[in-house]
Amino acid sequence: MATKSCFSAALAMFLGLTFSPAFAQVPAEHPIVLHAARMLDIENGKIDSPGEVLVQGERILETGSAVKHPADAETIDLGDATLLPGLIDAHVHLFLHPGAEDLQTVEESVPQRTIIATLAARADLMAGFTAERDMGTEGAGSADTAVRNAINDGLIPGPRLRISGNAIDILGGHEDANHFNPAQHVLSNATYANSTDELVAVIRQQLKEGADFIKIYETGPDTVRDGKFSTIYQYTEPELATAVLEAARVGKHVAVHATGEPGALYAAQAGVVSIDHANHLSEQTMKLMQEKQIFAVPTFTIFEYFAEHAASPAQATREHQMLDLHAQEFPRQLAAGVPMAVGSDVGPFPHGTQARELVLMVKYGMTPLAALQADLMNGAKLLGWEGQIGALKAGYFADVIAVPGDPLKDISVLQNVKFVMKGGVVYKR
Numbered sequence: 001m002a003t004k005s006c007f008s009a010a011l012a013m014f015l016g017l018t019f020s021p022a023f024a025q026v027p028a029e030h031p032i033v034l035h036a037a038r039m040l041d042i043e044n045g046k047i048d049s050p051g052e053v054l055v056q057g058e059r060i061l062e063t064g065s066a067v068k069h070p071a072d073a074e075t076i077d078l079g080d081a082t083l084l085p086g087l088i089d090a091h092v093h094l095f096l097h098p099g100a101e102d103l104q105t106v107e108e109s110v111p112q113r114t115i116i117a118t119l120a121a122r123a124d125l126m127a128g129f130t131a132e133r134d135m136g137t138e139g140a141g142s143a144d145t146a147v148r149n150a151i152n153d154g155l156i157p158g159p160r161l162r163i164s165g166n167a168i169d170i171l172g173g174h175e176d177a178n179h180f181n182p183a184q185h186v187l188s189n190a191t192y193a194n195s196t197d198e199l200v201a202v203i204r205q206q207l208k209e210g211a212d213f214i215k216i217y218e219t220g221p222d223t224v225r226d227g228k229f230s231t232i233y234q235y236t237e238p239e240l241a242t243a244v245l246e247a248a249r250v251g252k253h254v255a256v257h258a259t260g261e262p263g264a265l266y267a268a269q270a271g272v273v274s275i276d277h278a279n280h281l282s283e284q285t286m287k288l289m290q291e292k293q294i295f296a297v298p299t300f301t302i303f304e305y306f307a308e309h310a311a312s313p314a315q316a317t318r319e320h321q322m323l324d325l326h327a328q329e330f331p332r333q334l335a336a337g338v339p340m341a342v343g344s345d346v347g348p349f350p351h352g353t354q355a356r357e358l359v360l361m362v363k364y365g366m367t368p369l370a371a372l373q374a375d376l377m378n379g380a381k382l383l384g385w386e387g388q389i390g391a392l393k394a395g396y397f398a399d400v401i402a403v404p405g406d407p408l409k410d411i412s413v414l415q416n417v418k419f420v421m422k423g424g425v426v427y428k429r
Contacts, residue, residue, distance in 0.1 A: 025154035025155075025425070026154060026425070027055075027057045027058050027398075027423060027424030027425050028074065028424070028425075030072045030073065030074055031054060031055065031056045031061070031070045031072065031073040031074070032054075032055040032056075032073065032074050032075075032076060032424070032426075033052060033053070033054050033055075033067060033069055033073050033074070033075045033076070034052065034053040034055065034076050034078065034083060034400060034402075034419075034421070035050065035051070035052050035075060035076065035077045035078065036050065036051050036052075036077075036078040036079065036080075036081045036082060036083045036402055037049060037050055037051070037079065037080045037081060037082070038050065038051055038081070038082040038083070038406060039051020039052070039053070039063070039082065039083040039084070039392065040082060040083065040084035040085070040372070040392070040407065040408070041392075042084070042085060042372060042373060042376050042377060042390070042391050042392075043377070043391055045369045045373070045408075046408075047082065047406060047408060048064070048065055049065070050065055050066075051063070051064075051065065051082070051083045052064060052065065052066060052067040053067065053083060053392055053398070053400055054067040054068055054069075054070075054073070055398040055400075055421070055424050056424070057398075057424050058397060058398055058423040058424040058425075059395060059396065059397060059398055059424065060392060060393060060394055060395065060396050060397070060398050060400075061394060062394055063392045063393065063394065076419075076426070076429065078402045078418070078419055080404065081402040081403060081404055081418060081419070082402065082403055082404075082405065082406055082407060082413075083392065083400055083401075083402050084372075084376075084392070084400070084401060084402075084403070084407065085130075085376050085389065085390055085391055085392055085396075085399060085400065085401070086128060086129065086130025086131060086159075086389065086399035086400065086401050086420070086421075086422060087127075087128045087129045087130065087131075087342075087355065087375060087376070087401065087414065088129065088130075088131045088132070088341075088342065088375055088376060088379030088380065088383065088389070088390065089124065089129045089131075089132045089133070089159075089342065089343055089344055089346065089354055089357070089379075090132070090133045090274070090295075090297050090341045090342060090343035090379050090382050090383065091133060091135050091276050091297050091299055091343025091344060091345050091346075092120075092124065092132045092133065092134055092135065092343070092344065092345070092346050092347060092351075092354070093134065093135060093136065093137075093138060093345065093346065093347030093348070094117040094120045094121055094124075094132075094134050094137075094144065094147060094347065094351075095113045095114070095116070095117045095120075095134075095137040095138055095139075095140045095143065095144065095347070096138055096347030096348055097116055097120070097347065097348075097350075097351070098348060098349055098350055101138070101348055102177065102179065102180075102189075105138050105139040105140075105189050106177075106180075106186060106187075110140045110141065110143055113137075113140050113143070114140065114143045114146065114147065117137075117140075117143070117144070117147050118147060118150070118156050118158070119351075120347070120351040121147060121151060121156065121157070121158030121159060121161075122156070122157045122158060123350075123351040123352035124158070124159055124346070124351050124352055124354070125157055125158050125159050125420060125422065125427060126157075126352060126417075126420060126427065126428050127351075127352040127353070127354070127355060127417055128355065128401040128403075128414065128417035128420055129159050129354065130159050130160060130389070130399040130401070130420070130422045131159050131160040131161075131379070131380075131383055131385065131389055131399065132159040132160070132161055132162075133161075133162045133163075133164075133213075133255075133343070133382070133383055134148075134161055134162070134163045134164060135164060135167070135215050135255065135257075135276065135343075135345075136164055136165075136166060136167035136189075136190065136215045137165060137166055138166075138167075138175070138189040138190075138347075139166065139187060139188070139189040139190075140166070141165060141166050141209070142165040142166070142206070142209035142210055142211070144161070144163040144164075144165060145163060145165065145209060145210030145211075147161070147163075148161040148163050148210070148212075149210075157427055159422070160383075160385070160389070160397075160399075160422070161212075162212040162213060162383050162384065163210070163211060163212050163213075164206070164211050164212070164213050164214060164215035164255070165206045165209055165210065165211040166189075166190055166191045166206065167189075167190040167191070167215040167216065167217055167257070168190055168191050168192075168193050168199065168202055168203075168206075168214065168215065168216045168217065168243075169188060169189075169190035169191065169192065169193070169216075169217045169234070170192065170193070170194055170217075170234045170235070171192055171194055173188075173190070173217055173220065173234050174190075174217045174219065174220030174221065174234065174257065175188055175189040175190040175217055175220075176188040176189075176190070177189070190217060191206075195239075196238070196239050196242040199235075199239060199242055199243045199246070200242065200243075200246050203243060203246050203247060204246070207247075207250060207252065211252070212252070212384075213247070213252050213253045213254065213255055213273070214243060214247050214252060214253070214254045214255070215254075215255050215256075215257070216235065216240070216243060216254060216255070216256045216257070216272075217234060217256070217257045218233060218234055218235055218240070218256040218257060218258040218263040218264075218266065218267050219231040219232060219233055219234065219257065219258045219259050219260060219263035219264070220232065220234070220257070220259070222259050222260065222279070222322065224318060224321045224322060224325065227321075227325075229259075229260050229279055229280045229322075229325050230260065231259045231260040231261075231263065231279075232263075233262055233263035233266060234263065235263075235266065236266060237265075237266040237269045237270055240254070240256070240266055240267055240269075240270035240272065241269070241270040241271070243270070244270050244271050244272060253272070253273035253384075254270075254272045254273065255272060255273055255274045255276060256272050256274070256275055256276065257276050257277060258275045258276065258277065258278065259277045259278070259279040259280070260279055260280040260281075261280060261281070261282050261285065264278065264280075264281050264282070264285045265282060265284060265285045265288070267294075268285050268288040268289050268292065268294055269288065271292060271294075272294060273294065273295065273382065274294065274295040274296070274297050274341065274382060275289065275294060275295070275296055275297070276296075276297040276299060276343060276345075277297070277298070277299050277345075278296040278297065278298060278333065278338075279322065279325065279326045279329060280325070280326075280329050281296070281329070281332075281333060281338070283336070286332070286333060286336035286337075286338050287336070289336075289338045289339070290336060290337040290338055290339070293339055294339070295339050295340065295341040295378060295381075295382050296333060296338045296339070296340055296341070297340075297341050297342070297343035297382075298326070298330060298340070298343075298357075298361065299343050299344060299345040299357070300323070300326065300327070300357060300360035300361065300364065301344040301345065301346070301349065301354060301356045301357045301360060302344065302345035302346075302348060302349065303319065303322055303323040303326055304323055304356075304360065305348065305349040306319045306322075306348070307319035307320045307322070307323050309349075327364045330361075330364045330365050331364070331365040334365050334366065339374075339378055340361070340366070340370075340374040340378060341374055341375070341378045341379050341381075341382045342357055342358060342361065342371065342374050342375035342378075342379060343357070344356070344357040353415075355414040355415045355417075356415065358371045358372070358375060358411050358414055359411055359412050359414075359415070361374070362411045368407060368408050368409070368410075368411040369408055371411060372407060372408075372411075376389075376390040376391065377390050377391070397422075397423055397424075398421055398422075398423060398424040399421065399422050399423065400419075400421045401417050401419060401420050401421070402417070402418050402419035403416060403417055403418065404416060404418060
């Protein structure tokens, strides 16, 4: 039988990585000092120059313009770059890749999709995303539990993960196989729950299989009629409240796919942790989200990608309408004080390219600092790692990236990450 270390070495070779005891499985025994021309102080919203981070093991010991340099420390000088915390993507699909989404979930086996997910996790990490929330395996069940655990055990490279397993949906709902011949009984990309009793049963099963949170599809399909956005809700407010209560019983949260009303209002009333996509929100919904600190996760990048890669001119027109309406609504949500987190919905578009989401959030109304604070500070809260990630501070995990230029002046530099450290281990330099 192969040992765990032999398996790790073989998998590292498969992923195109150089395996050694000091590779990416455990932090170095000696301290590391990271030095760069600049460092982002995300909490105070400023750039310090120069910037240094002292790392010991998986944690940060000290940060500042000049930190201690122990005699046995390794110094990594990153030159004319900006140090900042590892990025956070609060809405990813590791088990999806570009192409026909419905077909890949039917034609590709779960083992094949799991291998693809490991490659996606590596691509996201190398792009600077050191923490992510996987919003459903799209028909691969609890296979994301294995991916998360393999990353945690140091067997494969990838971000810190919060996972949901299969998302939850109703019969004939948003992720059901509605466009296939019903006689073929093509499985849904989500797990059916058609009543409160079924919701509770499915949630308990998912938690047993390792889910960190629960993902529910609350709306869909979406349409644009006479320039107005419309979507169908799937669960009532009492049904969602039951789901939230059941998850809370064991200290977990519910996140929903909700693009519009009244589903978004039902979700806010029920007390979900985030409303993902949030294309259109009523005044009442925005007020509740501000009061309850429910995060909106806009996912602009997926809408842009679908608009630019539509299969027909008619579909392109529809997708551009969806994106335009979403962009028009975004400033209203910002003005209403809706807390924002950053999630790209990466999967249907290539993994490792999702820093585009921050560029679009700035394009549609946020400042670069606000977008970064949404990503790092709010992302850490949403993923349940507040006080652990999202800032360069003593005691935090040593999740550090470096980019050329100043991201407070040009947010697009986040699309060119030159250095990645996660938990004190250097993955890219």
